[in-house]
Amino acid sequence: MFEDCGAVLHGHFLLTSGLHSGVYWEKMRVVQNPWHTERVCAIIAEYYKNLDIDFVAGPTTAGIILAYEIGKKLGKPCLFAEKSKEGRCFKRGLELKKGDKVLVVDDILTTGKSVNEVLDAVEKAGARAVAIAVLVDRSENGLQFGEIPLYCCLRAPSIAYEPQKCPLCQKKIPLSILGGAEKK
Numbered sequence: 001m002f003e004d005c006g007a008v009l010h011g012h013f014l015l016t017s018g019l020h021s022g023v024y025w026e027k028m029r030v031v032q033n034p035w036h037t038e039r040v041c042a043i044i045a046e047y048y049k050n051l052d053i054d055f056v057a058g059p060t061t062a063g064i065i066l067a068y069e070i071g072k073k074l075g076k077p078c079l080f081a082e083k084s085k086e087g088r089c090f091k092r093g094l095e096l097k098k099g100d101k102v103l104v105v106d107d108i109l110t111t112g113k114s115v116n117e118v119l120d121a122v123e124k125a126g127a128r129a130v131a132i133a134v135l136v137d138r139s140e141n142g143l144q145f146g147e148i149p150l151y152c153c154l155r156a157p158s159i160a161y162e163p164q165k166c167p168l169c170q171k172k173i174p175l176s177i178l179g180g181a182e183k184k
Contacts, residue, residue: 001036002136002154005029012168014177017111019160022168024178025136027107031062037069043153044105044133045073051131054100055079057122059088059114062107066135070105081121088117090125098126109134109152110160112143119145 002008007029013021030036044066056078058067064080071078079096081088090096104118115132122129129148137143137152140159144150163169 096125096127
């Protein structure tokens with residue numbers, strides 16, 4: 001499905017994490033199609049259908065769409081964690097209570113930064129993340145989040161480089177900046 005949508009790009013890319021990679025997963029090419037979003041969210045909802053949760057939470061931007069669709073399929077409310085100076089937090093009257101159980105969802109997992117930020121926001125609210133789900137885990141070695149189980153629809157390890165060690169830079173291949181990445 002990702003390939004059919006043109007979501008798997010090859011070249012030289014700056015990732016949101018600041019790392020460089022020869023592969024870029026443009027999740028918005030999947031998420032822009034409601035039928036594809038519904039399909040991947042149904043896979044996650046089916047996997048976690050017996051999980052005891054109160055909320056589904058994701059980071060802005062694509063995470064909002066995923067949390068909504070998975071929440072709809074599980075019959076649970078959704079919320080999203082926005083960026084702030086102190087990290088991600090729940091704004092706009094969206095709240096968790098002490099003891100709430102949360103399924104954290106995200107689109108593409110590379111370093112785990114966004115997932116960890118949502119986990120921190122859940123913890124700051126006094127709630128507890130009980131599971132994590134992502135569309136694609138592209139991390140090289142498969143990330144772990146302590147005792148919190150991780151489910152991915154697709155495991156596709158992709159090498160990512162520190163900019164100063166990037167062989168694509170050394171070959172002078174032009175760097176593409178897509179999505180939420182920002183050149184520093």
